[in-house]
Amino acid sequence: MPEEDHRLTLLLALADDELILGHRHSEWTGWAPHMEEDLAFSSIAQDEMAHARLLYRLAHESGLAERDEDAMALGREPQKYLNAWLCERPNRDWGFTLARQFLYDTADAVRLEALAESSWQGLAEVVRVMQLEEKYHLDHARQWFSKLADGPAEGRQRFSDGLASAIGEAMALFEPLPHEDGLVAEGVLPRANEQLLAEWLGRLGEELESASLDFVLTRHGATAEMVPTSSGDMPAPSEDLTVPGLSRRDDRWVHEGGFAGAGGRRGRHSEDFVPLWEEMTGLYRAHPGARW
């Protein structure tokens, strides 16, 4: 496989995460609990989709992809999307939505910090544009985090339920990309995903501990579904329902073993992806090549 294909994998992983989560966020338009949050999620969705477009365009303009940004976003078969499962999961309730946004945007900040130093100038430039806008998303997530962590019992409970059920699949945002070693060696991806995951877990652990919410790292959400591992096996239900792939070593949270919801970076998706894809691409498939 030529080296360039691996850069495309990196771009698609980043862009598809933004596009698919942006699509989920946009589902709150008109339905959020209050008007300001309607605006917030609609605006964040608009930003995320724009970031996906920048990355698809970079792929096209650097000759890694023949098709333009619209065709990349809407004209691919489901197994060609490389987003993590976390992004495609339905919004469920407000607690889950906010928990997922918090986990995604804090994780995204870690990888963008690394990619801003990419040896690939074109990518580093796009990432620096993205970072200035992602700041607002992170602020939004952190404000809700502190409000809900310190707030009344029901909100805190629903938020921690959301965190507990999303944390396993959030770790898979850092599932190693196929052929990642080459990208790391060339500095395109300045640090390997395992290292980025360790950085994120370190920061996340501290934030959760400071809010006495670190219990979400020790037991899996009771409402979370069991998901197959990368080998396709179902994990054996364990007594303590620990978060898959997460362990405590030397007073630190570390990743060990597989990932819940593994396979996104190879185009494998959960049962929630195809219904989303059908809706997202419906107009495009009905009118291929339409301009607007």
Place this chain on the structure above:
Amino acid sequence: MNKAVELEAVEEVVWEALAEVHDPEIPPCSITDLGIVESVRVSGDAVEVELLPTFAGCPALDVIRYDAEVAVRAAAPEREVRVRFVYSKPWTSGRITKEGRRALQEYGVTPPGEGGHSGSVVIPLATLERTTSDVQCPFCGSEETVLESAFGPTLCRSTHFCRSCRNPFEAFKPKG
């Protein structure tokens, strides 16, 4: 007229034409006032204009690019015109000119920078706990204002309320 002088003259006319192109989401401000025009390069047979998007997801970008192209073509009819958005560096709200800030203010949108937003982008979730901000009301000049939301009708604006004159108002978000 020698070549260099001619190119310089065309460049000046192109900048003047761009100063007449307005952001459709912020009608009083031209794209030069907003710092959207990054560069103008004139050669013997072409004009190349590079623009910086204020926000990547701004839906006005296509309109701005099209309007800029039409304006530059009219200003330099004998040359091939290329106008494009580039992402080689991020747009920041510090690029808005003094004239742009004045136009925003008159339009009822508090400008970022001096007399407006501070550089901080940490914006409280005002809907959960109304917070005083240091954003000046564009109507009465009072600083007794609260932030209503970090998000607004466009990606580049936040929404506020003035406790003195009791008007709701918007501010241009600080960026950078």
